[in-house]
Amino acid sequence: MIAIYTRQSVDKKDSLSIESQVDFCKREIFDQEYKVYTDKGYSGGNTNRPAFETMLSDIKAGLIEKVIVYKLDRISRSILDFARIIETFKKHNVDFQSSTEKFDTSTPIGNAMLNITMVFAQLERETIQKRVKDNYYQRGKKGFYIGGRAPFGYIKVETKVEGLKTYTFDIDKQRVEYLMKIYDLYANTDMSLGQISNYLNENNVAAAEGGAWDSSKISRILRNPVYVKADGDIYLYYKNRGCIISNALEEFIGIYGCYLYGKRESNQRKYTNVKDHALSIALHEGLIDSKTFLFCQYKLDKNKQIKNVGKGKYSFLSGKVKCGYCNYSMSVYTSGEYKYFKCRGKTSYKNCEGHKRPIHVYEVEDVVEGLLFEKMNEIKNAKLKVSNIEDKEKNKINLQIIEIDEQIENLINQMAHSNEIVEDYINKKILNLDEQKKKFIDELKKVTLEVNKNEPIEKIIEYIEDWDNSSIEEKKKAAGYFINKVLVKDDEVVVDWKL
Ligand SMILES: [Zn+2]
Structure with missing residues (x-):
């Protein structure tokens, strides 16, 4: 379907009547189906234009192949806005045409014009960004006091x-x-x-x-x-x-x-x-x-x-247990005096069939307890200083994050001298790196949060050695020290260890 977009401000001085705008646009259409979107009384600077919004959502729904306007400034008076909107069009394979300015992105020359417009928009964007940033952060950069009363202390x-x-x-x-x-x-x-x-x-x-x-x-x-x-x-x-x-x-x-x-x-x-x-x-x-x-x-x-x-204090494994079939978190449910883990994947988008039998909390805890004791002996025998491992681990992750940051920065610099195809490729790469970075940050969080400096390995070992007298909180700390997650199937419990 073709979209005809018309707009007229309140003062009306800025354009033809809506009817004439439609007439102009219709000349570009032969026998295709079309729909008219009209914003009357809205300025080009105002981005909250109801008909325009409707058109955008139709575009996103894939209903529209081309947008026609009577003049470019009907879309927006700001070149930055314009560029942003055209990018959205492009993303959804929507061509764009201005009927009086002969600007049609489905033709090679129209596309070239569009690219030139984009370059200028980009340039403007960068200049503005730099100016704003310079002014805004200049004061703080020198360590200047930035106003207000002294903070407590x-x-x-x-x-x-x-x-x-x-x-x-x-x-x-x-x-x-x-x-x-x-x-x-x-x-x-x-x-x-x-x-x-x-x-x-x-x-x-x-x-x-x-x-x-x-x-x-x-x-x-x-x-x-x-x-x-x-x-x-x-x-x-x-x-x-x-x-x-x-x-x-x-x-x-x-x-x-x-x-x-x-x-x-x-x-x-x-x-x-x-x-x-x-x-x-x-x-x-x-x-x-x-x-x-x-x-x-x-x-x-x-x-x-x-x-x-909610607190989920029912098991020392709360928050760590995942369904072995869909990897979704399993929560603790109680029924009478029984507590069991249940996969919530069934009610989620994963649509997991779940387990064929009830999974009692005590049986999972039992298996994990046994494995925890083994793990602890291993560590004691190896005489490893776990806190050192923690620091090393953190350092390793930190370095990886810095490396990714550098890679991203390099890619962004390359983008300034590249064409569209390369840009696309670079964008994808950056997204990818960003994903990786998020994972590292999560890992870092885990390492930092769960190994509280007030819970040295000696304390953790104490909790495990005196397991039956340890509280759920203490057991949880011990589990947090060693375990990433516990995968539970009908006939199998697999522990994913941190160390
Ligand atoms: Zn599941």
Whole structure:
């Protein structure tokens, strides 16, 4: 089907009447079927045009082979918008034609014109991007104080950078112990954000912004990299979350804190989504080591998830057990005094047939327990220092992520000098690399989160050796140390080990 798109602004000065626009377009159609999409009273700058949106969804549904307009500016007055829209057309194999400007992408010359338009659009896009970025991040790059009151635990002091007056932070000797306490309690105990804020209120500690403490104030402090002694791990953590990092990796030497700043949606809490934020090394010294800081970040992330899925404390293997047939997570169900694992693949898109018999929790636990004991003896005999393995493992993953980043950056640079076909190829490669990177990041998370620094291997061994007296939480920690996942079939339990 052919789509005729017409638009007329409120003031009407900008174009022909809708009827005439349709007439012009119809001249380009012979006996094909067509549909007219009309936005009356909408400007070309306004991207929320209802008829235009309908047309786009028809395009995405594959109903349209060509779009005809009376003039190019009916699509958009902005060359950037225009280029974006044409790209969408192209993606869905939709030709585009302007009836008065003789611009038809189904002809070679029309296509060439389109490419020229795109090049200019790209150029404009890059220029704008650069300008915006330069202005926006310039201040932060020099470690300048970026406004507002001093964060809790610090006081504001005047200083000079390259002859310019600015501010930095000194430690607030009266409050810093509470700042350390907040991180300590969150990282090393099971206290919730609410319990930590109660603790501070009971001790009559004043919050930086005044008033009583609450969970969100605590969370903001835990999320604020102003406190961290920023090192390479911090660099990676923010880079992987889409932050723009103003300093080179070499400048993350594990001493100074960071400023995190960027555009903030008014309905969004700061730091929950740091994509497109900028991070730069500040002039003041951080207080919290990066290991503790990152552990807190992962814990905050995870608690957010747990709130959505329930605690699942029924088995020390909760969250690790997967269906051996479809690989989907198996959850614990209770029936009377029995607990069993059930594949949820049946109700999901996977449509798994599931198991032919009930899988009792105790039988899976039994098998895994036995294997855990074996594994532990192996490790004790080999006298391996697991914490070293952990560090090595983390380092290996980190290096792999850096390597992928470099590859992506190389590809992006190549893109500037390539033609369309190569570009397509490069795009696919980048997507691929990005997938790989995501997997590494997940792995990294797992390694960091589950091997809490307060659960050294000696503790884990203790839990396993005194298995029957260990709590579910302790058993869970032990399982988390060693096990990636447990695959369960009707007649088989396979453990996927981390080490
Ligand atoms: Zn299944």
